[in-house]
Amino acid sequence: MAEKPMWEQIGSGFVQHYYQQFDTDRVKLADLYTDASCLTWEGEGFQECACLQSLPFQTIQHIITAQDHHPTPDSCVMSMVMGQLKADQDQVMGFQQVFLLKNVDNKWVCTNDMFRLALHNFGA
């Protein structure tokens, strides 16, 4: 029997898969979204995850340091992730990201995705 609630398994499973995919072959991330998914990357909004492919780095590594998952009233799962990333030869940076996951046609997809580097916590 599962020890963790179902929504936590869904959220943490998605998070693990997402960053593994991001760090190895981020073109395939498109499978995790729908055409109507809403993405915000450093405050810039997109409605296509194609933007993830065109981000200005060759290699990236994510490390997750904390994650929280909630069930929502509309049977979605909301996940908040904190971690560190290293892109190419840049210095390690903190980041936070939020996903809203929804079951569409028996598959969990990401309908909303917001990403920010942690530097915003420390003002301009």
Place this chain on the structure above:
Amino acid sequence: MAEKPMWEQIGSGFVQHYYQQFDTDRVKLADLYTDASCLTWEGEGFQECACLQSLPFQTIQHIITAQDHHPTPDSCVMSMVMGQLKADQDQVMGFQQVFLLKNVDNKWVCTNDMFRLALHNFGA
């Protein structure tokens, strides 16, 4: 006419009201939740916002440095906030918080709330 989309007005209006209320009289924050709202504070889950009243500080000040808002497929608004806070005489700390807002009986309430101090971005 409004320049910002409705969901952004709802999200930014909530965020402004929430932190203003938090910094002046956080007992009244209860009005912004429902009995079924789901809260996570530094990884600890609660289903009652009474916990906000019992947090271990007397005075607190929040400064918002970045915020993002999305409409969701179920007509909710998801808001991610980054900022800094100062509790009592402690040093200033970065934080991130996510809210899911839903219109219930013609009023926008917070159904999900996740909070983390920014220190998690930098690992243990």
